[in-house]
Amino acid sequence: MFSIPEGMAYASIAGFNPVAGLFAGVVPTIAGSLTGRTVLMVTTLTSAIALTSQSVLKDAGLDPADAGNVAALAVLTGVVMLLLGLLRLGSVLSFVSNAVMVGFATGIALQIITGVLKDATGYTPQGHNKLRQLGDWIWHIGDWQPTATLVAAGTVAVWAAARAFRRLKPVALLIAMVVVSVAAELADADVERVADIAAIPSALPHVTAPDWGAMPHLLGGAVSVALVALAQAASIAPTVPNPDGSKSSVDADFTSQGLANAVGGFFQSLPVGGSLSRTGVAVDAGARTRWAGVFSGISLALVVVLFGGLAERIPMPVIGGLILVVGGELVWGKRGDILLVLRTSWLSSAAMAATFAATTQLPLQQAIILGAVLSLLLYCAQAARQARLIGLTRDADGFWTAGRPPERITGDSVTVLAYDGVSLFAEMPRIDADWPEASGERNVVVLVLRMVPDVPSSQMLKLLRRRADDLGAHGGRLILAGVEPGLAEVLRSTGTGRHLGIVPAGARLFGSLEEAVALANAWQAGPRD
Template structure:
């Protein structure tokens, strides 16, 4: 595999986007800024050896950082030595789980999360992220565990707002958004960070800055708090699966655009290896970024080595990163808000309301749970999965059974849906009611072309219904058996009746 000119341009361009984002997402994850840079260097290099998509921008992401914060804040204080060690262990667990899922060809597990659950969680998580950045944007103390309460407290104290911080934040938003209007590859975030750093160092800025970053390379180690593994297993599984939905969506999107294949199992392995690298380098869990992936794609990358180049550029620049010690924190907060703004959309919810009210409730319930449990947003995912499962069972319980009586007195039943153990009582109940209403009928015809799946209990219930009908003196006929149910209907109902 050769490195092309497009790979070099894409890799370097993405690196200059990744550096400020890694500082911002480290802060969001409750980690020291240097740890974000370590992850930004090591994770893309590791992922490049196994990635299926040539465009996937691996590294720190807003959603994964928020999930990390939610998983660890109940165990240790953000930024503390114990917290940093736990973050490394969490990344190791996430990486191990993803590698196992990929190795056992379980990449399709990401599809088990329904779209309404993902939409509700992503929207709620984006709202939590924005709220969490408000105090830093204003350099005001929110003093509350819930980000929305902290944001509200900060907003309700305008007298404590730091105007220089607010100016830096607003200027960052303007530069980044204006850069996107100029050209999709315009390095707006880099320009904003450089300008904010110069202002922090030379402009008399008195607010909160990033502080000393340290110009050292990451120290590779597996000195982790292994005894805490039981505490992190569930959060690690949530991050491993939910955090993969973003890189999976990115890979599918660009594979469709370029009419290329992509392999979810291989992508699981690449993301798993990236997390292992992050863990060994003292970092935190990583994922795939839409923003950086778009940069890599638009810059003309042709191979997965573009991601490796991104990591190498960051690695080479690590000794010089202390130059950003004067960077005002509000610039990073503003950068995070801009990065997640597109996730704050109500359009999917309007579509769910129009298409399927039950799925609207699943999405809305997931969003509310994600926001309510903040910063422990992983619990919102669990609530969403429970709601989606309940919605599925509720829908499957409702077996639609149109019935009618023809001119010659023949009873007709035409069940539609899935005939399984939970829905079969409805078929029996409908038949009984129809028989009571038409006691003189002498023939029953059951049309099965509207059925999807039929399980053993459903087939046995159908056979029992036919036996009861014949015992009541009716001649029975089964018609229009669907192909997918022909085997079990033939064995259990038709052959079993003989």
């Protein structure tokens, strides 16, 4: 029942036939619930998916009212999701930072709100971006249609009253839709209704063939829709664990949502993904197994068949009021995340603000790409800023203590350094600047590399070779301690290992360090190579 107002509204704000929003909760939901590893996840249409789909079709010059175009986008999105799942690329979502996702979600919420201002008040706001439209709408409050505004305000009021009762909270949107729609019908309110936009057939979704010729124009957009859907769904598994204690799988959920789209696209459905709101409603109502999602899809199909004609009488200001509530709740629900990002760092705050601005002013698929680029830049900047060399010295009790590395190496000494970083190329200038200068004879530097990945950056290899040559020119030597097997192979294959000593990593945490220091002392005391 919750899927009726929300599905219709999400399709409506994105310019699609509201029927496609209804049918997004039938076949895709059943398929997703049968195959998902997060068993309580409900796969259906979300606001972000609807708006991204609209943006993709518009950018491709395709009509969103054409069922063949919608089917093509849904099927192609499903294929992308299937490939990501089968190739086990669930980790790609970890490259999108929380700051970027918060900015994107908040921008989507603003798009939701501005998308229904005309339905809620009868006034179409003007402006080339969503912020301008919101300001124009407020400025022209005198142009709002009284009847439409009253119906929308009544919808919000009934929703707020229903939420005051704990048992009614999960279906507050549905209650508001039914109560205000009946009241508007009895009062014969002069407002636009669903029937003025689209006819809702009292029938099951029929088979719709995709427009295969449209697919080449939708490939890049399908990737964007898939990433938005998968990013939203990724938050469901940690929030709603499986009741039987079994583990979820991001890759398996990718595959499940891919199947839901690939199948649903042939049955009049918009692209879909895991819906946190619909999943939350199911859990609050007592869902315990995957069959809750299956039966919700079947139940929705029966409601459409038996009562589809009644849905045509729903006033559009009611839909507008419901979506204003949903958008407002999305913004309010993100307040904690927004404050967290603002208190974390100025870089994270800038990335969040940039993504929010892009989401409100650019096509969503471009905003997604910009967000991904910002995430990578944010990671590189933070990694480069945090990477460092640590100077290690042995105290009187024989324990190693950490401090700043020395500025210069003098005399016949063994200098012990530890590298704290991830071998990102952007870190190397800072590491190079912290490296102590060799000035004495037979200086030995032991560099601990225990946490360096198997495949380091080529710039790191160049740095190691240059520093080893610099020490060698002064009769000294560079010894690497804690080298993992994969890194040792890279050092050997690139020829870098010929310039320095290598002590492999062992099971004992500081074993390789002690071995390297002993090797350094023996090298200093012995004859020159």
